[in-house]
Amino acid sequence: MATNSGKSALLVMDVQRGIVERFPDPDYLPRLAGAIDTARAADVPVIHVVIGFRTGHPEVSARNKSFGALSQGGAFAEGDAKAEIHPAVAPLPGDIVVTKRRVSAFAGSDLDMVLRAGDIGHLVLTGIATSGVVLSTLRQAADLDFGLTVLADGCLDSDPEVHRVLTEKVFPRQAEVVTVAEWGKAATV
Secondary structure, three states, X not given: OOEOOEEXXXXXXXXXXXXXXXXXXXXXXXXXXXXXXXXXXXXXXXXXXXXXXXXXXXXXXXXOOOOOOHHHHOOXXXXXXXXXXXXXXXXXXXXXXEXXXXXXXXXXXXXXXXHHHOOEEEEEEEEEOHHXXXXXXXXXHHHOOXXXXXXXXXXXXXXXXXXXXXXXXXXXXXXXXEOHHHHHHHHOO
């Protein structure tokens, strides 16, 4: 599971109650939980990345098309139950939780510092949505010279065709793209 670019870490991104409820796939959470179990068994750090804002959303500009509407309903602010990591994949002691303020896991977070301090040079990406956090994080991580693996069925998107194009045509240019099962087999060899 490790690469020649340092240790690996599994990133579980935006798998929060308020996001999961918009993606009704009954097989997704058990499959993702299996990837998390595989990582833990192989001593691969599990890093949960969540979107979160302060009360009142002071870090969100009205000009931000993606997040501007959130401030009116208090979504994903401190204390919002929808911002909680889904219990099916909840962190265990020793897992790291990183809060981001934008789409990419690196934007407005201390993720880069956590990765570098842990000598992590390879990221295994999962999360919701493929066209959101996974795409943005993959692009930024590649620019930061991280080795990358995407667990194609460890990601979800509201548009299956967009998910397919990203995982089959776009992501392979910068990452190895495999299934959770394929990654699990490689981890136990």
